Amino acid sequence: MKIGIIVYSQTGNTYSVVEKVKEELTNKGHEVNINRLEPLNPNDVHPGAKNIKYKNLPELEKYDGYIFASPVQAFSLAAGMESYFDNIENLDNKKTACFLTKGLPFNWTGGTRAMKQLKELAESKNGKVVETGIIKWLSFNRKKQIRNVVKKIGQTF
Ligand SMILES: Cc1cc2nc3c(=O)[nH]c(=O)nc-3n(C[C@H](O)[C@H](O)[C@H](O)COP(=O)(O)O)c2cc1C
Numbered sequence: 001m002k003i004g005i006i007v008y009s010q011t012g013n014t015y016s017v018v019e020k021v022k023e024e025l026t027n028k029g030h031e032v033n034i035n036r037l038e039p040l041n042p043n044d045v046h047p048g049a050k051n052i053k054y055k056n057l058p059e060l061e062k063y064d065g066y067i068f069a070s071p072v073q074a075f076s077l078a079a080g081m082e083s084y085f086d087n088i089e090n091l092d093n094k095k096t097a098c099f100l101t102k103g104l105p106f107n108w109t110g111g112t113r114a115m116k117q118l119k120e121l122a123e124s125k126n127g128k129v130v131e132t133g134i135i136k137w138l139s140f141n142r143k144k145q146i147r148n149v150v151k152k153i154g155q156t157f
Contacts, residue, residue: 004063047074075110091127
């Protein structure tokens with residue numbers, strides 16, 4: 001399967017997980033492209049920011065499945081990912097996985113809310129969300145959480 005990973009990552013945590021997801025899926029025989037969203041003007045990106053312009057907009061039609069990955073910011077989905085969905089026309093009912101990274105070690109400090117937002121955005125564009133995951137970066141067992149998310153997303157496609 002040709003899988004497109006669309007990632008927004010401000011400080012690199014989410015991106016580092018995405019690289020592991022790519023490796024896992026590649027080892028299973030998939031063709032995987034990472035598309036990192038880069039805002040044209042990073043100073044415009046802050047919690048609640050709208051209409052963010054990006055340096056690059058991935059061509060989504062060429063993929064058979066999608067993975068959206070983003071940090072939680074200010075108890076919500078990061079604006080850098082939320083605003084990107086304005087640019088998507090249709091995910092064509094294709095298999096979609098979503099995962100988040102967040103700092104604080106509880107899902108109620110923004111994780112649950114941000115995942116609901118991301119899932120609803122993907123579904124509003126006709127994506128078939130089949131797997132989700134949240135990695136709490138400051139937890140003692142971060143590595144285990146990463147392994148679990150990588151594994152379950154690997155099994156999804
Ligand atoms: C502006 C800002 C707001 C944040 N807000 C939250 C939050 O509400 N809850 C949380 O658990 N972590 C929060 N974090 C921590 C990030 O979610 C966490 O460090 C994440 O792994 C960063 O991912 P990245 O390196 O891919 O940008 C925040 C970080 C920043 C920079």
